[in-house]
Amino acid sequence: MRAEIEGLLRPDLRGRSAYGAPQLDVPVALNTNENSYAVPDVVVDEITTAVRKAASGLNRYPDREFTELRTVLADYLSRTGTPIGVEQVWAGNGSNEVLLHLLQAFGGPGRVALGFTPAYSMHPIITTTTGTTWVDGMRGVGAEGAFDLTVDSAVEQVRAHQPQVVFLCSPNNPTGTALGLDVVEAVHDAAPQALVVVDEAYAEFARPGTPSALTLLQGRPRLVVTRTMSKAFALAGTRLGYLAADADLVDALRLVRMPYHLGTQTQAVALAALAHTELMLDTVDAIKDQRDRIVDELLGMGLSPVPSDANFVLYGHLVDSHATWQALLDRGVLIRDVGIPGYLRVSAGTPEETTAFLRAMAELAPTHRKESAR
Numbered sequence: 001m002r003a004e005i006e007g008l009l010r011p012d013l014r015g016r017s018a019y020g021a022p023q024l025d026v027p028v029a030l031n032t033n034e035n036s037y038a039v040p041d042v043v044v045d046e047i048t049t050a051v052r053k054a055a056s057g058l059n060r061y062p063d064r065e066f067t068e069l070r071t072v073l074a075d076y077l078s079r080t081g082t083p084i085g086v087e088q089v090w091a092g093n094g095s096n097e098v099l100l101h102l103l104q105a106f107g108g109p110g111r112v113a114l115g116f117t118p119a120y121s122m123h124p125i126i127t128t129t130t131g132t133t134w135v136d137g138m139r140g141v142g143a144e145g146a147f148d149l150t151v152d153s154a155v156e157q158v159r160a161h162q163p164q165v166v167f168l169c170s171p172n173n174p175t176g177t178a179l180g181l182d183v184v185e186a187v188h189d190a191a192p193q194a195l196v197v198v199d200e201a202y203a204e205f206a207r208p209g210t211p212s213a214l215t216l217l218q219g220r221p222r223l224v225v226t227r228t229m230s231k232a233f234a235l236a237g238t239r240l241g242y243l244a245a246d247a248d249l250v251d252a253l254r255l256v257r258m259p260y261h262l263g264t265q266t267q268a269v270a271l272a273a274l275a276h277t278e279l280m281l282d283t284v285d286a287i288k289d290q291r292d293r294i295v296d297e298l299l300g301m302g303l304s305p306v307p308s309d310a311n312f313v314l315y316g317h318l319v320d321s322h323a324t325w326q327a328l329l330d331r332g333v334l335i336r337d338v339g340i341p342g343y344l345r346v347s348a349g350t351p352e353e354t355t356a357f358l359r360a361m362a363e364l365a366p367t368h369r370k371e372s373a374r
């Protein structure tokens with residue numbers, strides 16, 4: 001950066017680098033946990049019709065309260081068995097914006113947000129962007145190589161740091177495993193001064209029997225559950241994320257959002273997709289099959305995949321994970337180096353994409369895996 005600009009910059013931003021998962025033009029892109037399947041033709045037609053209908057009204061600002069969209073999102077969440085009211089739902093341009101609204105309203109200078117690393121890399125970035133202090137909590141390395149977070153460890157860290165905001169991510173990115181609700185409850189009870197945010201971006205991919213923190217919302221006004229249409233819903237390009245929480249908490253977010261933050265076209269596209277929820281989620285089972293296949297086949301290669309409730313797998317036992325990342329890229333397969341030594345993360349794609357990754361990895365495994373027993 002030019003010194004003159006650097007000098008003008010907020011001191012706490014100087015020397016930082018921007019978020020940047022590489023967007024490379026490669027045959028097989030399995031690096032950002034997108035849904036690999038295209039939006040179905042029927043929904044493409046409906047989206048086109050909806051946007052066409054909305055287009056002549058674009059001279060007007062959008063519905064600032066996006067009431068129809070909030071109603072449909074509340075219905076979608078209520079289908080999990082936990083009734084969620086329209087006044088309990090908030091949305092933004094991606095769940096990243098929803099998280100930003102939470103930090104703008106409940107964080108800020110002199111306040112602390114705690115997360116348990118490794119977790120979603122945007123949590124600290126969004127936190128510090130708002131002048132909130134980020135504290136890197138830790139997850140343990142469990143017996144099976146999983147990055148577990150136990151009740152005792154989480155409670156101890158929450159008590160030690162006294163944060164105003166706690167991030168929990170379940171299923172956790174990049175490790176893949178969902179948290180038990182006992183951890184969410186314990187963190188909530190151990191931090192009576194804090195907002196507890198459970199990022200459930202991958203909830204739809206969780207293994208059977210994995211409960212959502214939505215079931216804990218009743219009677220816990222400091223608890224927030226965030227979701228997104230970017231992953232299971234195959235709509236990352238639209239930028240639509242949302243949350244469920246106490247109605248008064250939702251109301252507080254109106255203090256910080258920009259007026260009319262959700263464009264008319266965004267609302268129209270999301271509504272058209274939500275009108276075809278079954279079809280949009282039709283690929284989830286196929287993706288879960290590929291995820292389980294990745295775990296099985298990587299085990300067979302002498303590598304250590306972490307159990308996953310998401311649409312990706314973190315795997316370890318690599319000598320030099322960055323060298324493996326590069327060797328895969330040289331073979332046309334882009335996955336994610338999440339900065340954990342010895343580990344890489346791969347998204348579950350179509351069967352063909354997954355096969356391409358597994359073939360390349362099988363070729364590399366004998367020379368790239370650690371020699372010691374797993």
Ligand SMILES: *Cc1c(COP(=O)(O)O)cnc(C)c1O
Pocket residue numbers: 033093094095096097120169173199201227228229230231236239240241
């Ligand atoms: C991908 C992801 C999101 C999604 O963010 P959007 O802004 O909704 O696209 C949120 N949280 C986690 C943990 C993710 O991995």
